[in-house]
Amino acid sequence: MTSVKQFQVTFDCAEPERVARFWCEVLGYVVPPPPEGFATWEDFDHSLPPERQGAAFACTDPSGVGPRLFFQRVPEGKVVKNRVHLDVRVGAGLVGEERVAVLEAECARLVALGATRVQLLRADGYNESCLTMQDVEGNEFCLD
Numbered sequence: 001m002t003s004v005k006q007f008q009v010t011f012d013c014a015e016p017e018r019v020a021r022f023w024c025e026v027l028g029y030v031v032p033p034p035p036e037g038f039a040t041w042e043d044f045d046h047s048l049p050p051e052r053q054g055a056a057f058a059c060t061d062p063s064g065v066g067p068r069l070f071f072q073r074v075p076e077g078k079v080v081k082n083r084v085h086l087d088v089r090v091g092a093g094l095v096g097e098e099r100v101a102v103l104e105a106e107c108a109r110l111v112a113l114g115a116t117r118v119q120l121l122r123a124d125g126y127n128e129s130c131l132t133m134q135d136v137e138g139n140e141f142c143l144d
Contacts, residue, residue, distance in 0.1 A: 008068040016057040016071035
């Protein structure tokens with residue numbers, strides 16, 4: 001019998017803290033407490049060698065159910081479509097125009113946080129409507 005494994009989702013990005021704080025707002029996640037001995041994450045960050053300062057940040061589901069999200073600085077920028085993306089389930093169980101209205105409302109909230117709207121994909125008889133977006137660094141995600 002295999003056991004369920006814990007996992008985290010890791011994002012490569014230019015500004016880890018900025019992207020992490022965006023996703024905290026999207027998902028209702030929180031920044032975990034800083035390591036023992038440090039009053040703030042800023043204090044911890046300043047204790048690192050200069051080349052490691054600002055290189056990583058994380059956020060967690062306050063209920064402990066969802067995966068930890070980890071954001072790491074990488075030197076290269078994003079150049080192609082993500083091979084993996086998050087679907088933020090805001091319209092689960094809804095159909096038709098009711099679903100589209102919920103997707104549009106969440107889209108407006110996220111655009112105010114710095115996200116970019118890409119395209120509404122209308123229901124096609126097989127898939128329900130979803131809305132494609134990009135986070136503050138251009139990583140694709142869907143409102144589903």
